[in-house]
Amino acid sequence: MSEPLRHLLDFQQVDRDQIDAILETTEVMAQVLERPVKRVPALQGFTVATLFYEDSTRTRLSFERAARAQSADVMAFSKGGTSVSKGESLRDTVATLDALQVDAYVVRHPAAGAPIQIAQWTKARVINAGDGRRAHPTQALLDAYSYRQATGRAFEDTRLVIVGDVAHSRVARSNAELWHKLGAQVVLCGPPTLLPPSLAALPGVKLEPNLQDALKGAHVVMALRIQQERLTSARLPSLAAYAAQYQLSEDRLALADDDVVVMHPGPMNRDVEIDGALADGPRSLVTRQVAAGVPVRMAVLYHLLVGKGSR
């Protein structure tokens, strides 16, 4: 049995046993959420603070729900209205919340590494809910969980293809890290301008700019959201040009495994990175992914907070 996790910042310090334990606990939490009383007392007396320096509704709400479903108290802090800047003031905010006896911080921040920094300042647990382009570990966990629940296929026999703006995607990075640890083959695919060679430094990851080649034998394909704000850059000339080459559709999946499934972290640009019919069709795990958000985050909070010496 490995050491209990203190923080979930990315998957570098997390081992396979810890990942498996979180996925197992997620199943139990999903069961709790199906009951008439969707709440257990496991985190009674703990306080969870959501600290969001970047807009997000879904992730923040699902963390808050996950904390409350285990009877924790929740404090929500967002940058709205306050003149929050980086460095000292982030540190001051954390010091203030520490004084209010926060047990766990759920942090989203535009600066890569901000949650790591916070973990050094506080005695509380820290969960990274997305930092810059670096990591979004709970998204990757819920993707892996949804895939396993839907297909039952072993990760060791799985070829995962992630398609889109890989360069700017923390979802892609965390998934590549996690699925590699789980034993899957990981292929990153996208226009060469959005697929910098530096990504090949991620362990066990292959880069493939050609979509047809990437999809060969794939068991699961993740489409990443094309962020409209990137359109102005020279990296991505137009949505139409992107869709013509990289949009996922049933036809293009012909080269993949017969039972291939598709995923999308949301929010979707329908008919840009993914064909609308495919997203709504039987191969799509999108609804499952959304549903997995709360139980996965319940499991992560449970694993970080509960156990001997956690207070």
Add this chain to the structure above:
Amino acid sequence: MTTKATLLSAQELDRALTRIAHEIVESSKGADNLALVGVHTRGVPIAERLAAKIGAFESTTPPVGKLDITLYRDDLTEIALQPVVKRTEVDFDIAGMRLVLCDDVLYTGRTARAALDALIDMGRPAVIQYAVLIDRGHRELPIRADYVGKNVPTRQSEVVKVKLQEIDGVDEVILEERILDRDRGEK
């Protein structure tokens, strides 16, 4: 750990369960509307055996559920570095049922307290009763069992170990003395 005594042999354990099965049916006036719920880990085979025994002398075999109470414990920060949560499997509607909660050892009563909360969150049973193989005393909460295989006065330094065929490969109940680490060097 050093073994001090055998509290129940395989045969005695089986007789105790047979007696409890009869007591349950007598108290419930039959096996209709009756269900057994075992607390993970060793409460589960106990519930299954009681159900099988009841089924052998009544017309119906009561359904058996499995209950994990980890998420309801009040000592989560004390019991283990990382308490493992197991699946709860109660595939029948407990509303209006006569439930018998089954466990191997009744000690502080904290497990039973947690189990009651977990059950009530699943619905509103008509009655919840409590069956244990061993009652070793030292209650910390106002809880008692309705059916007891054997009452065993113990010291807190002692450990009651229930072994069951389904999990441990053998049926027996033994009493052991816990050797504390700090005592070891002195002896």
